[in-house]
Amino acid sequence: MRKSHPVRRAVLAGAATVSGIVLLLSLKPASDPGAASAAGGAPPAAAQSPQGGRGAGSGTVTGDAAATQYGPVQVRLTVSGGKITGAEAVRAPKGGQSDRVTADAVPKLNRAAVAAGTADIDAVSGATYTSAGYVKSLQSALDKVAAASAGQDSGEGAGQGAGGGSEQGAGDGGEGQAGAGQGTQVLTGDVARTQYGAVQVRVTVRGGKITGAETLQAPRGGQSDRVTADAVPKLNRAAVAAGTSDIDAVSGATYTSAGYKQSLQSALDRAGG
Structure with missing residues (x-):
């Protein structure tokens, strides 16, 4: 029995050595250090979206948030070549029944904005407040697009002037000439x-014709919200179609229609001034 101990020790020592080698091999990193370094490097090019809005009438623009009875509505537009190619509501009423109303109304409003190319879109049935807020934010986004485009056009006109110290004067003169000639005018009525609140109209006139009309102020609160949401889009379309303030009143919105026509006429009076 005493002679068997060295053999047993040798066997045990060999087994321990093998176990140690297996353990060392198991501690080898599972991933290549080079791969880990690459994973922590710069994000792929696809994640780096190009900055838009630097071309003529192209890019994305977000309108102001419009407060409604059920929560704010805010619209973001994608514009290419001066035309709306995409619309989305980045904010809309949420919680309770508003979730259902928003889910139904917002996609319809988005499609309507792209199809119309303006804020002159109809309210979605059952979503009067959301529709009104959407139109308001949409219009503010379009105003920003127009302002950016006008600024770029003004800058190009100034660059084509005599240069030097007369550059600013040439730009100012060019802008005034555009208003008096064949350019575009944005005119806000009185x-x-x-009886139910103030009405104020703003029109876009190009080449002596009304190409766009919007209502900056209209009666609000209670039943007036419903009347305004129904009447204002119709009045805006009528103004563009007629090209004058000689438009019919919307049934059920006699006072709003009268105020609209009065403000519209005052805006058109400025076109000849």
Whole structure:
């Protein structure tokens, strides 16, 4: 029995050595250090979206948030070549029944904005407040697009002038000439007071014709919200179609229609001034 101990020790020692080798091999890193370094490097090019909005009438623009009875609405547009190619509501009423209303109304409003190319879109049935807020934010986004485009056009006009110290003067003169000639004018009418609230209209005139109309102020609160949401888009379309303030009143919105026509006429009076 005493002679068997060295053999047993040798066997045990060999087994321990093998176990140690296996353990060392198991501690080898599972991933290549080079791969780990690459994973922590710069993000792929696809994640780096190009910055838009530097071309003529192209890029993305976000309108102001419009407060409604059920929560704010805010619209973001994608514009290419001066035309709306995409619209989305980055904010809309949420919680309770608003979730259902928003899910139904917002996609319709987005499609309508792209199809119309303006804020002159109809309210979605059952989503009067959301529709009104959407239109308001949409219009503010379009105003920003127009302002950016006008600024770029003004800069190009100044660059084509005599240069030097007369550059600013040439730019100012060019802008005034555009208003008096064949350029585009944005004209805001006087505020017309009605029994249910103020009405104010702004029109876009190009080449002596009304190409766009919007309502900056209209009666709000209670039943007036419903009346305004129904009447204002119709009045805006009528103004563009007629090219004058000689438009029919919307049924059920007599006071709003009268105020609209009064403010519209005052805006058109400025076109000849």
